[in-house]
Amino acid sequence: MKQIIKIPSLGDAENTEVIEICVNPGDSVGSDDSIVVLESEKAAMDVPASKQGVVKKVLVKIGDEVKEGDDFLEIEVSEEVIKEKKSDQNKKDDLQHDEASKEEVVVEQAVVKEDVVQESDESQEYKTSKSGIYAGPAVRKLAREFGINLNEVLASGPRNRILKEDLHKFVKSKLKDSSSGIPKMPSIDFSEFGDVEEIDLTKFQKTSALNLQQSWITIPHVTQHDETSIDELLELRKSLIKKYKTKVSPLAFFAKGICRLLEEFPMFNASIDMNSMKIIKKDFINLGIAVDTPQGLIVPNIKSTNKLSIQEISNEIGRLADLAKSRKIKVADLKGSTFTISSLGSFGGRYFTPIINPPEVAILGISKSYESVLIEEGKPKKSVKLPISLSYDHRIINGVEGVRFTTRFCEILQDVNFFKENF
Secondary structure, eight states: OEEEEEOOOOTTOOSEEEEEEOOOTTOEEOTTSEEEEEEOSSOEEEEEOSSOEEEEEEOOOTTOEEOTTOEEEEEEOOHHHHHHHHHHHHHHOTTSOGGGGGSOOOOOBOOOOOOOOOOOOTTSOOBOOSSOOEEOHHHHHHHHHHTOOGGGSOBOSGGGEEOHHHHHHHHHHHHHOTTTTSOOOOOOOGGGTSOOOOOOOOHHHHHHHHHHHHHHHHSOEEEEEEEEEOHHHHHHHHHHHHHHTOOOOHHHHHHHHHHHHHHHOGGGGOEEETTTTEEEOOSOOOEEEOEEETTEEEOOEETTGGGSOHHHHHHHHHHHHHHHHTTOOOHHHHSOOOEEEEEOTTTOOSOOOOOOOTTOSEEEEEOOOEEEEEEETTEEEEEEEEEEEEEEETTTOOHHHHHHHHHHHHHHTTOHHHHHHTO
16 A cells, blocks of 8 residues: 655754655665655754655655655555554554554654664674665764765664764775775886886885875865075074084974974864864974985974973984984884974975875975075165975864964064073
C-alpha cells in the first residue's frame, strides 16, 4: 500500500531548506533510515522514513524550503507490515473495531531523531554502504564544511553509519597520501636525451619533502615583504661586542626582537586545530632557527627564547647549529617550536617566500642586508637596509595583521634602548 509521509514538527526552526536527499526511488528503507536532510539557520536535521518499505518517490528536491505538514515521501508499505502494526494496535486498544483493518491507513508524521554517536572500534573492518549513506546531521554538516564526499568515507558505526571519527580518519588518510588531490608528474626517461645519474633521496630528504609539500598544500600562505634601516643596531652591536669582548651574531638581535613582537602579537605564536576547529594560543615562545646542514635544512628551537638575553640566544643558536651539522641534535630540540626564523643573510638574495613549519602559523625570512642611499634634508646618506619576508597562515591571520607585524618589527629593530637592556 502506498503512503504519503509528511514533514514532522521542526520546533522553532524557520527557513528550513532541503540540503540532501539520501535515497533513490526503488530503495528499501527502514523506519529509522534518513530520507532527506534539512538545514535551518540553527542546525541540520535528518528526517527518517518512519515507515518500513520501498521508496516510490521523493516529493521534494534539493533547495526546496519546507515546513511542518508538507508531503515529502511516497512509500510502498508491505501488507505484512501493515497487518503486524494493526495487530499490535488492536492488542493495545480494546475499543478498536475489527472493521478498522479495512479502513485507509492514516498517514503518520515522521519523527526527527537525534543521532546517537557511538565510539568506533579501531579494529573493525570498514565498509562503504551501497544502499545509501547513513550519517547524522552533525556529521553531514561537518562533511559539507570540509568538502568531503560521504560516498568515499568508510563507515564504522552501527548499521554502516558514518561517525565523526570516520571523517577525521578520512582526512588524516588523505593528508598522509602525498598524492591526494595532486596530479602525478609523468615519468620521463631523461636518458633519451643524454647521460644521467640517479641519486636516491635520503630518509631525511624524503621526510622533509613530504612535510614541505603538505605545508604548502594544506596551509594558505600569504607573504608580506618589508625592509628597515639597521644602521643604529649595527653600531650598537659593534660597541657591545667591543665592551663585553664577545661575539654575538646579528641573528640573535633579530630573534630577541621577534620574541618581543610575539608577546605583542600572540596570534602569530599560536596554532590552529582543524579537527576541533579551535585556535591554540601558547604562553611560551620556542623560537625555531633554520640551520643549513649537509643533510638538508634542520629547524631546532630555543626553548623559552623570550626569557633569555641576547648573548644567551646567540650561544644557543651556535650550540644548536653545531649539533645539527654534526648530526648530534636531539629529538627534544626539534619539537615544540612556536615560530621560525629562516635567515639567508650570509648567503645573499633580497626577498623570498619562506614555507611555514606546521603546526606553526608564521615564519620570518631574513635576507642579506644591503647598502642603500637615502635623501635626508636634500642630501644623500648611506644606509644599511635589512629585507624581511613574513609568511603567515591566512586561515587565522589576515593581511592587515601581517602588515602590522612587519611594520612593528621594523620599529623594534630601531629601538636601540631595548637591545641595550636585553643584551
